[in-house]
Amino acid sequence: MLIIEGLTRRYGDRIAVDDVCLEVPRGSFVGVIGRSGAGKSTLLRMVNRLADPSAGRILWEGRDVTALQGRALRDWRARCAMVFQQFNLSGRLDVLTNVLVGRLNAVPAHRSLLRLWSAEDRAIALSALERFDIGELAAQRAEHLSGGQQQRVAIARALVQEPDIILADEPIASLDPRNTRVVMDALARINREFGITVLCNLHALDIARAYCDRLVGLSAGRLVFDGPPEALDAAAARELYGLEADEAVDHAPALPGPTPQVAPFALHA
């Protein structure tokens, strides 16, 4: 269980996140929604301590992660993998090496420094790529891939970290509708088949409704909605999105939800 208690982040006079309280059971797929500047990124970045809270606490399985430092903080960051809008791959490295970077915390320091990957690590990385249908791209330079392919590589890298939580910050904002679906399907599979908790910032409400089992709405840093997608009616959505409502609210044809998968998969072959 992830527990967020009175989480607040100030930047000077501005409050980016304002006294947010949340309880997220393991295995949830939570969509964090709200207009631009609502505080979604800041909230996610505080969970893995890329940003430090001005007040409040974050607890994971009863442990206060807001107090962690040094090695314990690095371990925590490894347990909550980030997926970013701009993929954050090393463009000049090949795809397999980009995924292996997700194993850095799992291998001894001398091996990670020298990038001496074991056969098992390589097999795990290749298996993750194959599960997202991009195994044949393993030897290509990441910068030669399309946006949707790059984001799947980033998700494979997150998966091989064997995290408890995936924090996805607008993972589809740079993608076309087809790749949007492919990438959201990949996150849904990770959530469903590995039980990994996913917190996903999303601007598009139709996508959030189709994929998430719970929506958390922020407005000016405050939590103004928390419930299942069906509880967010048009009036509540318009209140949440204000002037951006026409852009965010159901701008695309209704999505049928995650693409059904034939079989679950294991990370270790």
Ligand SMILES: Nc1ncnc2c1ncn2[C@@H]1O[C@H](COP(=O)(O)OP(=O)(O)OP(=O)(O)O)[C@@H](O)[C@H]1O
């Ligand atoms: N490093 C920073 N320094 C100063 N202000 C910041 C910083 N990071 C965020 N903010 C401010 O905090 C508020 C929330 O920003 P945040 O990026 O969390 O919102 P968001 O909902 O993720 O927006 P978007 O969807 O546009 O990314 C904004 O007013 C933003 O300008």
